[in-house]
Amino acid sequence: MNILITGATGFLGTNLVKRLVNEEHNVYLLVRSKKKLEALYENLPQERHGQIHVVEGDLLEKRLGIEADKVEQLKGEIDAIYHTAAYLSFDEAERELVFDINLRGTERVLELAKEIEARKLIHVSTAYTLGESTVGHETLHSTDHDFVNAYEESKCYAEHLVMSYQNELEVLIVRPAIIIGDSLTGEADTTFGLYGILRTVQLLKKRSDRKQDGQVYRLLIERDTVSNLVPVNFVIDLLALSLYNGEAGTIYHATNPNPPTNGQIFEAIQEGLDFSQVEIVSYQDEDQLSEEEKKLNQPLEVFKQYLNRSITFDRKNTETLLKETNTKDLHMNAEMLLRIVQGFIKS
Incomplete structure (x- = not known):
């Protein structure tokens, strides 16, 4: 497939790119600067570099800042989009920026998806859109409750926006909990959580x-x-499965069944x-x-x-997806x- 990815230079995005190119897909990476891709190229075999295509743009700009001729080139070429980019800040002083990137940026991605006639969009959210509740269901949470911070609130509103496009795109949502390093190697390129x-x-x-x-x-x-810790490779497994077997209009919790x-x-x-x-x-x-x-x-x-x-997270949709694809669940x-x-x- 030809797959467009936002947030490709982040911890999760980088691991997703590695997985997809190893599965023979061509990936189109939306990045603000090509310099940020240097580390990604260094961690991929030389023979895989040809599968990577750079699309310069910015979530904060109209039409994602992608040049008009590039948009035309992408039209009809992209099979699926992974929207992993987000601004993870708990600072209330950055509330406006958090919403501009996480909510309005998501809207710009959805509109681009329509314009280039992409068939599928997989939105990476967070398991913590439930606000101050202690039980999370694989359904949209109300935007009308108390949130711990603006980040959670912006992601909750973004989920509602994504699902409002169901008549125009094949959309689904994956909600990771607290992402940590690879369960096999321990490797992690993150400073959070x-x-x-x-x-x-x-x-x-x-x-x-x-x-x-x-x-x-x-x-x-x-x-x-x-604490609901989930290894990055488990999240990547679910993201990869959702590309082939994910059901449109469905929310999947990428959470730990026994945290x-x-x-x-x-x-x-x-x-x-x-x-x-x-x-x-x-x-x-x-x-x-x-x-x-x-x-x-x-x-x-x-x-x-x-x-x-x-927090207890319902995982019925996730468990069904894992069972149908004979994929092992997480056992930490x-x-x-x-x-x-x-x-x-x-x-």
């Missing part, structure tokens, strides 16, 4: 090694809360970083922290709503978690 915690613990270890005072550092993380508790995750972090002078404590004990510890916890404040709330264990942590250390 789990990796924010890993960076914090790594810095504490360096401080401890320097001070040599045996101090134990406390981080505010609820031990028994589960680990924060306690289990932290045990892997302690073992992987070989650092026992750090422990996690409940937010109920926040007043017991020293001023130094409170400062150390500030970088984790942005993840507070995610570290303190266990302590060994896999440790491999993920060790992958962070290597990188």
